[in-house]
Amino acid sequence: MNHLGVTTKQADPFASLSLYSNPSKPWKKKHTYVKMKPTSLTLTTAAAAAATTTTTSTTALTTKSNNRASSVALATCFPAEVANPDQMQYHHHHRLVNFPNGPMLPMESFNGWRRKDKVVVVMGATGTGKSRLSIDLAARFNAEVINSDKIQVYEGLDIVTNKVTEEEKQGIHHHLLGGVRQDEDFSAAQFRRSANRAIASILARNRLPIIAGGSNSFVEALIDDEELNFRSNYDCCFIWVDVPFPILYSSLDRRVDRMVDAGLVEEVRQIFDPEADYTKGIRRAIGVPELDKYLRLERQLVLSNVQENESLILLKGRLLDEAIEKIKVRTCELACRQLKKIRRLYGKWDVHRVDATEVFRCRGREADKAWDRTVMAPSSRIVTEFLYDNNRVPATAIGGAAGKSSVAPIGTTSVLAGAKR
DSSP, rough: OTTSSSSOSOOOOOOOOOBBOTSSSSTOOOBOOOOOOOOOOOOHHHHHHHHHHHHHOOEEEEEEEEEEEEEEEEEOOGGGGOOOOOOOOTTTTTEEEEOTTTTTTGGGGGGGTSEEEEEEEEOTOOOOOOHHHHHHHHHHHEEEEEOOOTTTTTSSSSSTTTTTHHHTTTOEEEESSSSSTTTTTOHHHHHHHHHHHHHHHHHTOEEEEEEEEOHHHHHHHHHHHTTTTTTHHHHEEEEEEEOHHHHHHHHHHHHHHHHHHHHHHHHHHHHOOOOOOOOOOGGGGTGGGGGHHHHHHHHHHHHHOOOOOOHHHHHHHHHHHHHHHHHHHHHHHHHHHHHHHHHHHHHEEEEEEEHHHHTTTHHHHHHHHHIIIIIHHHHHHHHHHHHHHHOOOOEEOOOSSOOOOOOTTTSSSHHHHTTOO
């Protein structure tokens, strides 16, 4: 493969073609346009000859596609034996066809050759660390995070919905995290529109969009949306943070206890309404319906001005314990559904699975070291290769080091420039 991204079975036909201002930095291109007719492009023999220091035969290269009726005829300095399109593979990350003494042709003019914008998607069941990974990657790659959790889009109940705190955000800008009214039904269609606007805004500021959240139905609705042609416009890198369910189950159990200690019950008490509909808005969040009986009894006792006796105290305690146990069970049921959905998407999309088991087997500093070694390091390599686009890491379970590319394609240097090393 040469520096143009053209793979051939013959010697590099571009070996003597001066397309770059600096051969040691092939992404630094000379910018000239090549005029293109609506249905075909023809370069004169003189223009092609001016682009090379050796004499070669001028051959017409015709590229045919089932997706377009017209063909593009390029008179180039390809040797005749390599002018067969079947022997070549054009890579989309080179945006310009560049010839001296002529106008510059944007690669967008060729159907299928335009370099797509990059989007990273972090997936995982609840409690696996996908929010942490998205923030770590955002700090590393000059990115911003788009929340794809259908409950975390609502305002309030930060403990119940387990939103990342301001401290945990590490200064990373988050989109669609809160802001939606608590009684509003936020649909997948609304998410698609909002996420697309957020992606466009992030890319306009030369940053990398990272989508992260547990609502895989929202993510699938966005990625596979045909109306917005998402897959035609964006190149996606999918990372799945996975933890074996028996290990995850005990971790989720402890997490609910921490949430209760942090004030989960008080949060739900503040929005409690005995007439509320638990099928709409933020009241669908796990932790709200489960506390209904406990909070209903508590309110009845207050309204009736009944003096609490030992039996009432025991009853309240039992109802609270039952509510907490239901929260734990339903949280695990949610994780189970999420894992089932991700496994289906794993067979459908090009997904990289990162095993975080070791992190959950450790505590304290050892857990942080395991995170850096077994989750952040391989995920960072995956995203680096995705952005550089050369020697792409195959989508598979990560257990070893991935190869590194040495040259960044046009459009990724601004993302990598602000990255922490």
